[in-house]
Amino acid sequence: MGPAALNAAPGASRELLEAAVRNEAGVVLASLIASFGDFDLAEEALQDAVAAALERWPESGVPERPAAWLTVAARRRAVDRLRHRAVHADKAEALRASEELRRAELAAAEEDEMRDERLSLLFTCCHPALSPEARVALTLRTLGGLSTDAVARAFLLPVATLAKRLERAKGKIRDARIPYRVPPETEWAARLDSVLAVLYLIFNEGYSASGAEPEARRALCEEAIRLAKVLVGLLPREGEARALLALMLLHDARRDARVGGDGGLVPLDEQDRGRWRRDELTAGLVALRAAASCGGRGAYQVQAAIAAAHVTAPSGAGTPWPTIAALYAELESLAPSPVVRVNRAVAEGRARGPAAGLALLASLGADGGAQRLADYLPYHAARADLLRRAGRGEEAAGAYRAALALAPAEPERRFLAGQLAQL
Amino acid sequence: MQYALLFYNPPHTQIPEAEREATIGQMLAEMRDWHAELTRAGVFRSMLRLAPVDAATSLRRQGKDVLVSDGPFAETKEILGGLALIECADLDEALGWARRCPLVRAGTVEVRPEWGPPR
Numbered sequence: 155m156g157p158a159a160l161n162a163a164p165g166a167s168r169e170l171l172e173a174a175v176r177n178e179a180g181v182v183l184a185s186l187i188a189s190f191g192d193f194d195l196a197e198e199a200l201q202d203a204v205a206a207a208l209e210r211w212p213e214s215g216v217p218e219r220p221a222a223w224l225t226v227a228a229r230r231r232a233v234d235r236l237r238h239r240a241v242h243a244d245k246a247e248a249l250r251a252s253e254e255l256r257r258a259e260l261a262a263a264e265e266d267e268m269r270d271e272r273l274s275l276l277f278t279c280c281h282p283a284l285s286p287e288a289r290v291a292l293t294l295r296t297l298g299g300l301s302t303d304a305v306a307r308a309f310l311l312p313v314a315t316l317a318k319r320l321e322r323a324k325g326k327i328r329d330a331r332i333p334y335r336v337p338p339e340t341e342w343a344a345r346l347d348s349v350l351a352v353l354y355l356i357f358n359e360g361y362s363a364s365g366a367e368p369e370a371r372r373a374l375c376e377e378a379i380r381l382a383k384v385l386v387g388l389l390p391r392e393g394e395a396r397a398l399l400a401l402m403l404l405h406d407a408r409r410d411a412r413v414g415g416d417g418g419l420v421p422l423d424e425q426d427r428g429r430w431r432r433d434e435l436t437a438g439l440v441a442l443r444a445a446a447s448c449g450g451r452g453a454y455q456v457q458a459a460i461a462a463a464h465v466t467a468p469s470g471a472g473t474p475w476p477t478i479a480a481l482y483a484e485l486e487s488l489a490p491s492p493v494v495r496v497n498r499a500v501a502e503g504r505a506r507g508p509a510a511g512l513a514l515l516a517s518l519g520a521d522g523g524a525q526r527l528a529d530y531l532p533y534h535a536a537r538a539d540l541l542r543r544a545g546r547g548e549e550a551a552g553a554y555r556a557a558l559a560l561a562p563a564e565p566e567r568r569f570l571a572g573q574l575a576q577l
Numbered sequence: 578m579q580y581a582l583l584f585y586n587p588p589h590t591q592i593p594e595a596e597r598e599a600t601i602g603q604m605l606a607e608m609r610d611w612h613a614e615l616t617r618a619g620v621f622r623s624m625l626r627l628a629p630v631d632a633a634t635s636l637r638r639q640g641k642d643v644l645v646s647d648g649p650f651a652e653t654k655e656i657l658g659g660l661a662l663i664e665c666a667d668l669d670e671a672l673g674w675a676r677r678c679p680l681v682r683a684g685t686v687e688v689r690p691e692w693g694p695p696r
Binding site for chain 1: 578666667668669672688689690693
């Protein structure tokens with residue numbers, strides 16, 4: 155949302171006003187939660203303020219600082235609500251309400267000072283004492299501009315289930331007293347990792363070819379990128395935050411080329427490069443360079459470097475597989491996991507021949523993981539591809555069938571079935 | 578606000594008999610150090626080490642009667658071996674103390690806040 159919309163003149167369309175409000179909501183909500191320490195009160199007060207804005211702004215025009223306007227209005231509404239509570243409550247609750255009221259009046263007195271509390275709120279929403287699902291839902295709901303409906307649609311959840319999950323998380327923040335603050339240095343690395351993981355989870359949920367409708371998934375990707383940009387703005391010296399943004403942009407730029415005309419998944423080195431979004435690729439590469447200049451190379455930076463190596467190759471056939479294989483080896487030393495090993499095997503297979511890739515996959519099975527691998531789709535898909543390239547057609551067919559038996563999402567199913575048919 | 582730290586461990590009988598005394602002695606010494614730290618910081622309220630579940634007796638309602646029976650609430654691999662109460666400003670502070678508890682290495686430490694004020 156550009157400044158044009160925020161300075162919308164009197165008589166601006168309702169959509170424009172609503173967009174302006176949505177754009178500011180995260181900052182305002184964070185500030186309210188920081189002042190009142192109460193999610194529900196903050197949300198109710200913000201809703202009141204938004205309703206007032208949508209009534210007033212069409213005549214008066216959008217104020218110069220919409221967030222400050224909304225915050226002042228919402229704080230007043232919150233104080234009113236607390237007063238009301240204090241009058242109508244029993245003794246214990248009245249005591250509590252009057253305490254909150256004092257705090258609220260203090261907060262209202264500082265109403266000119268509009269501090270950005272989004273970072274504290276982001277750390278609270280991504281607190282490890284909350285379940286990963288709750289972290290995702292709470293982050294999207296409080297810092298994102300998505301409605302509960304939109305989040306539920308993207309995650310294929312009934313709205314009631316999501317609402318309950320949010321209630322539970324807010325209840326735990328309140329009852330266990332999870333603090334609103336940026337964590338101290340001793341916990342910094344682990345807590346930042348948790349924030350980055352939540353943002354990447356949101357992006358991947360949107361990017362994966364799940365059963366949710368395309369617009370709902372698209373909204374998740376856009377929201378994840380927007381939040382990553384906010385985080386980079388708040389923590390400009392955190393290389394991993396910049397690297398995560400780079401990684402998302404580099405993936406997102408290829409979204410139109412990922413699925414072919416037949417609805418099947420298209421491997422990266424076979425994608426139509428004309429359908430990649432150049433401006434997003436450039437932004438991704440710029441973010442990656444900025445990440446590298448922060449020092450301290452982490453797992454997101456290596457992943458973004460892998461994505462960059464793919465997209466900066468002159469052509470699919472010119473993909474620098476030895477570089478990519480080396481980057482995967484580095485990634486495996488930083489953050490070992492079966493999925494990294496599988497990807498590394500694919501890259502090694504292209505760099506040094508299928509036998510090298512198959513050997514890496516075999517060692518994965520030998521680490522006592524054979525049982526778990528049996529149900530692991532990427533393992534079978536990678537193995538099938540390597541066997542096919544090695545000219546071992548019969549074994550490749552077996553591996554493709556094993557992959558297909560694990561019920562992949564439709565685009566991947568089409569791709570695998572197509573490969574099997576061509577053997 | 579008070580937080581209860583509940584210590585769940587495998588029963589001590591799972592430690593090989595030859596090592597049991599030394600292992601438990603070592604743990605108790607570390608717990609005494611932890612307790613001293615909590616006290617110095619002014620967060621300590623109380624602590625209790627519980628007898629094995631063999632000594633537990635449970636009461637539960639059955640119809641109009643209360644049934645008394647031998648044994649704990651539930652048979653589990655890890656049993657409630659003790660608890661501590663600490664006074665902290667927020668969950669992060671409580672988690673910080675729990676993390677330093679030597680029993681984290683022996684099992685699970687569950688952190689539970691006291692029942693909050695009415696909403």
